[in-house]
Amino acid sequence: MPNQAKNNLMEKMISLCKRRGFVYPSSEIYGGMQAIYDYGHYGTLLKNNIRDAWWKAMVQMREDVVGLDSAIFMHPTTWIASGHVAGFNDPQVDCRKCKSRFRADHILEEFGISADKAPLEELNKHLEKLREEKKLKCANCGSTDLTPAKIFSLMVKSNIGSPTDELKEENVVYLRPETCGGIYLEYKNTVDSLHKKLPFGIAQVGKAFRNEIVARQFIFRTREFEQMEMQYFLHPSAMKEKYEMWKNIRWQWYLEYGIKRSEIHWYQHEKLAHYASEAFDIEYNFKTLGGFKEIEGIHARGNWDLSQHSKYSGVELDYFDEKTGEKFIPHIMETSVGLSRLVFMFLDQAYTEEKVGAEIRVVLKLDKRLAPMKAAVLPLSKKEELTAPAREIWNDLKRNFMVEYDETQSIGKRYRRQDEIGTPYCVTVDFETLKDKAVTVRNRDTMKQERIKIKELGKYLDKKLN
Numbered sequence: 001m002p003n004q005a006k007n008n009l010m011e012k013m014i015s016l017c018k019r020r021g022f023v024y025p026s027s028e029i030y031g032g033m034q035a036i037y038d039y040g041h042y043g044t045l046l047k048n049n050i051r052d053a054w055w056k057a058m059v060q061m062r063e064d065v066v067g068l069d070s071a072i073f074m075h076p077t078t079w080i081a082s083g084h085v086a087g088f089n090d091p092q093v094d095c096r097k098c099k100s101r102f103r104a105d106h107i108l109e110e111f112g113i114s115a116d117k118a119p120l121e122e123l124n125k126h127l128e129k130l131r132e133e134k135k136l137k138c139a140n141c142g143s144t145d146l147t148p149a150k151i152f153s154l155m156v157k158s159n160i161g162s163p164t165d166e167l168k169e170e171n172v173v174y175l176r177p178e179t180c181g182g183i184y185l186e187y188k189n190t191v192d193s194l195h196k197k198l199p200f201g202i203a204q205v206g207k208a209f210r211n212e213i214v215a216r217q218f219i220f221r222t223r224e225f226e227q228m229e230m231q232y233f234l235h236p237s238a239m240k241e242k243y244e245m246w247k248n249i250r251w252q253w254y255l256e257y258g259i260k261r262s263e264i265h266w267y268q269h270e271k272l273a274h275y276a277s278e279a280f281d282i283e284y285n286f287k288t289l290g291g292f293k294e295i296e297g298i299h300a301r302g303n304w305d306l307s308q309h310s311k312y313s314g315v316e317l318d319y320f321d322e323k324t325g326e327k328f329i330p331h332i333m334e335t336s337v338g339l340s341r342l343v344f345m346f347l348d349q350a351y352t353e354e355k356v357g358a359e360i361r362v363v364l365k366l367d368k369r370l371a372p373m374k375a376a377v378l379p380l381s382k383k384e385e386l387t388a389p390a391r392e393i394w395n396d397l398k399r400n401f402m403v404e405y406d407e408t409q410s411i412g413k414r415y416r417r418q419d420e421i422g423t424p425y426c427v428t429v430d431f432e433t434l435k436d437k438a439v440t441v442r443n444r445d446t447m448k449q450e451r452i453k454i455k456e457l458g459k460y461l462d463k464k465l466n
């Protein structure tokens, strides 16, 4: 996709998200915070629906996965044991003129050079070559005065619980950079309290924090975000089979929620962490970002995590198999996805512009189960004879669905507004309603209208939505 079209689409997406109450730049009245966003009414509802869809597939429907909600703050040794304190870094390049920050590997990507996890010397060699060829420029201001790449820690620090206000090496506590750390630390309590037998998984949804070097990608990469992770504990002999099983389960989940087969693909990591035996990402082809980008990682992590936490804590994290008499540290297969990244993916996928007569209709064709509002009840006029029955319908429907009541503006404008927030059905109460006790139900995608009896409306929507 040409850059201009991609940028226009991104601007339209950001504008729609703000205008329609999905996503706002955080702390905007104070000038904002880079790469931090707040979710408005519809954004929160959409995010919660995606979270619930994930939870349903990963926990509710399975007997081998249990849930967890662990704390964001953990003992600081957690992140020393996991290797994050020493090695969770990105290579940073600064523009000396406008002070913009970039990731060196992302700059190189723009020139078709793949440098994911490449060592600093290699990155700087590539950058130097581009500099000599006069190709290296700041993407923000165009200056050629860029620094060489240097290491930048992604860990976010706090002094929570410390008696001193000062942040020192001795009192530093980290905000978790990934949610799975809490799962490893609660592995033992889960086995002891729930008596789970291998293989089993622990799933959780929660906030994670990374001092990301920012690129302008809206909510794709943020400094505060939500992850949905599941760690599956198993005997190493089961890894191959279970890895394939989870790859398939996760792939199918995207198809089930309306992502087309042609819009996602697998990316296999060539450079693996020393403890990992396999790592695949599901990548989605973002219209707004102009190409395939990672949305979910599926990783075979060996027994590194539990071994490290056992070593640093001094607590045995072995599993005793009563059937075979074998005692071992379980291996881990993880699925890890950013919830906020999925919000972006579903918005990107749903965003549609259609020509209707002389106008362009913007509509979010979200899966009905994910749509923030399931229906909107719209009286054709503000006259009490229509608003009273319309409110009665709303009062009845809202007990079972997220339904909105709206009597402002012309009916055409109200339809367009509901299209832009992705509401699958608009229920219009008109003067005929007073005679035939029926309403007009308009389908978001086809714009076709049907006359439905009020007394059958709840059942009708229930059937259509589920």
Ligand code: GAP
Pocket (backbone or CB within 6 Å): 177, 178, 179, 180, 210, 212, 219, 220, 221, 222, 223, 225, 226, 227, 229, 294, 295, 296, 297, 334, 336, 337, 338, 339, 340, 341
């Ligand atoms: N526990 C493994 C782990 O955290 P990761 O590849 O660093 O692996 C997993 O992250 C997923 O979390 C990514 O595929 C992405 O969906 C999401 N993610 C990571 N960093 C993010 C960020 N800064 N903003 C939004 N989502 C992010």
